[in-house]
Amino acid sequence: DFKPLTVLGQGAYGKVFLVKNKNTGKLFAQKELKKASIIVDNKNVERTLSERTILSEITSHQNIVKLFYALHDSSKLYLLMEYIPGGELFRYLVQEKFLNEKKTSFYIIQMSSALRFLHKFGIVYRDLKPENCMLDKDGYLILTDFGLAKKSSQSGDEEYSNDNWCTSIIGTPEYCAPEVLKGENYGFKADWWSLGCVTFDLLTGNPPFTGNSHKAIMNKVIKEKPKFPFYVTTESKEILNKLLNKNPAKRFDVDMDWEKFQKLPFFRHYEFKDVKERIIEPPIVPLIKDLEKAENFDVEFTSMKLSDLNVGGIDINTLDNGTEQEDFFSGFSFTASNSFVDSYL
Template identity: 35%
Template structure:
């Protein structure tokens, strides 16, 4: 006898044919249990497999399976007749007090929820295991109260993965994936980062993940990615974030090879305002690089990925001890392990500005030891074609002594903003997004993912047939759930209108840092030692 899953008492279902030809019909089955509604997609053969599994499980008093031998499935009339027969059959077996306890039935009604397949051949019904057997325990009343008792966290949850339509994979990293999603009943597009708890624990990144959640929960800035929701299940963590269809700055820099001084100045200025905001909140970013700078549809930047950030840092040169960051952008004081503070972000800004202007980081070597020696000891080579103001700010941002570095003094961002390189920037207008952008991403619409790597966007979104419901015990991640103010208002509207929809299926995820989905998150590219600071 196979191990039984927790029983979901299905109360209603409705079938609609969504694709058909002479040989195959794909049916969309809308399933409801305790006001939770989701959709699964099944072919006729899947119904037959379910019937066989119920027979093998020795379920008594099964109704006869529909006989469609003499029905022409190539006509609309025939398709509708089959639909009615299948729907009536499902309703009949749902009334059988034993069926609801059979794994095959539960998986048939829940697996791959809200995941319309790209093609019929892609549907995997291996979840209907041939060793399923019937457990003759009494099923109880089977009413909605039972379902609420069985899954109280679903009944009380504000938002779950089932509230979202999964559209595309837009990134993948060592901890998981990032999906382009849309909340049911809304037009707004989000990025959903899904992290695997087991991997996070195995790689000793629990505190970093908590830090990212804490920072995202309290940041509200036009040039920093905002978090709309956060929630968790037994196995996964979910961040629902602003979607930036312009993709990573890394993508655009690779395409253009290098940017003009005007374009580089604009991005550097918006990043400066973002860093200023973080520093005022006592946060050192520590992972500024092209992969972590996103572009919005309007051409403005958004910083993302706060997994390596550190809270409680108010000084320029002390407060943090970790060997932490991306090799090409590490400040000398991090490499020297002498302690570091907010000034490391100004070094990284200098490195990023240098790369935007030249196409290369200021110090580069495929050999990591040689790279680190260059960062600690070599002088930066300034291309002769750069303007004097540009050359000067690069020299001052890439000053190896954090106390002498531009931005490294008590004035922090104010000294950076006052540099002649930024003399053309009206900082108030920049903050209000009133200055013209130097480049407008060629985004067709809200769903456009052309600025993301096809390596990710071509990945299938169909997940394994596992059912991970929201957990009641937030093991290692207490207080993770979050609903932003605007999102909370939308949620209340949906609750009042009874428009909320919830899946019974959690999507696959080994989630990536978004928001934009850079290839590496805390991987060998992003390093962090001495993790407990």
């Protein structure tokens, strides 16, 4: 029922396509993952299933991407998600070089709101960076790519006080907290470090710690203090120093001090509730002439010829069939309610 229109992106295990429902004309982002590439590592299987589970459960936050369908045939897994036509925030950052404090705070309000929501459900996101933040048609932020997110067996306030239950060294080093890179146990506060890194990135055009190799970056993250350019305001330095504290025990605990966080001078330009209610004119409004053309995505991907990619669509004859890989992916399929799909499309 879904016609591929263009390629939106590509990762290690597959591609993301813009697809159109032939019956309704509605557009979706279809993430395709090759089973053969995933099953070579149990961690990959675990993370793939985790992404599907988390997205099927987290359905009510406006800054988190929506999952509508999950299915699999004999060779691939498919996640059919909300199509976010504005493209990556990273793309606009490259164009603008850096954003002023007011613009930056607009996006940080939305990122922090999404992270806090995830934490309430016991989920550490673990991969916050501008590439995973996209803009919808109006210019509001949507958090995407939950492949590295991890759900705790606990949730809510009890989890905030029992904070260190993740162990994997994963994520993008420039945005990873020191405790993650050192191989220590960590929890929600690692996400708040990443928020500090993204805040710094938006304000200056680069993450606070960069280098020519992962080792060099890791060394800086663990040992060095961030260096602020002269134009970074006092208000911006305050929030950055609170979030970029290398000691997670002393790092600003946004989950526990949410009211205090919202009142930081850095956020003086906007009211959180006004951003939530979408009554603010976003600082960047994507230019969209034709939703089907994916104009705000990297031409490296959108220029790919579908005829050269052997795109045959979903094999309905082998959907959920009993292959040797079935044990790995049993329970993967998911269908959101029609009312849920209709409410977002």
